[in-house]
Amino acid sequence: QVQLVESGGGEVQAGDSLRLSCVASGLTFRIHGMGWFRQAPGNERELVARITSGGGIRNYADFVKGRFTISRDNDQNAVYLQMNSLQPEDTAVYYCPACLSGRKYWSQGTQVSVST
Numbered sequence: 001q002v003q004l005v006e007s008g009g010g011e012v013q014a015g016d017s018l019r020l021s022c023v024a025s026g027l028t029f030r031i032h033g034m035g036w037f038r039q040a041p042g043n044e045r046e047l048v049a050r051i052t053s054g055g056g057i058r059n060y061a062d063f064v065k066g067r068f069t070i071s072r073d074n075d076q077n078a079v080y081l082q083m084n085s086l087q088p089e090d091t092a093v094y095y096c097p098a099c100l101s102g103r104k105y106w107s108q109g110t111q112v113s114v115s116t
Contacts, residue, residue, distance in 0.1 A: 002026040002105045006098055009110030012086055016114070020081040022096035030054075031076040031101040036081045038092035038112075045095070049081060057096055063089075064103060087115045 008020040021037070034051035049070035058070050062114045069082040079096055093109040 002098070003085045004098060004105060004107035006094070006096055006107050006110040008019045009112045012114065014087055014114055014116050015067040016086050017082070017084045018086065018112060020094055020110060020112075021085065021097070022079045024077045024079075025096055027100075027105065029098070031100060034036070034070075034072055034079040035097050035099060036068075036079075037095045037097060038090075039109075040044060040089075043092075048094070050052060050099075051079065083112070086112075087116055089099040090114050 002021055003025045006020060006022045008018060014070060027033055031053050033050060033052050037045050038048050039045040045054060046095040047066055048059055048064055051058045051070045051072055055072050072079040091114050093111050095109045096107045097104040104109045
């Protein structure tokens with residue numbers, strides 16, 4: 001059974017930082033691309049960042065470039081999202097899907113709330 005367990009969400013103020021972690025089990029982590037998506041109330045789920053299986057290629061949504069960094073540790077079966085300079089518009093539930101050949105496994109999501 002595939003499990004993706006997140007941690008690190010919470011409530012912060014504008015300008016603060018958070019680091020999200022997502023640990024995977026039940027799959028061969030090192031061959032899966034990983035991503036971070038988010039969904040705010042009333043909005044569709046959107047891509048935040050993604051990283052290839054080996055970590056060599058990273059892509060970011062324009063709205064987080066320069067502020068967020070995605071990374072992974074294949075020995076720990078983990079992917080991370082370092083979020084700096086958080087803004088209220090970053091408030092959302094964050095998810096970390098594992099992707100392989102078009103199939104995605106989704107995590108349960110973790111809430112990030114940013115106040116002014």
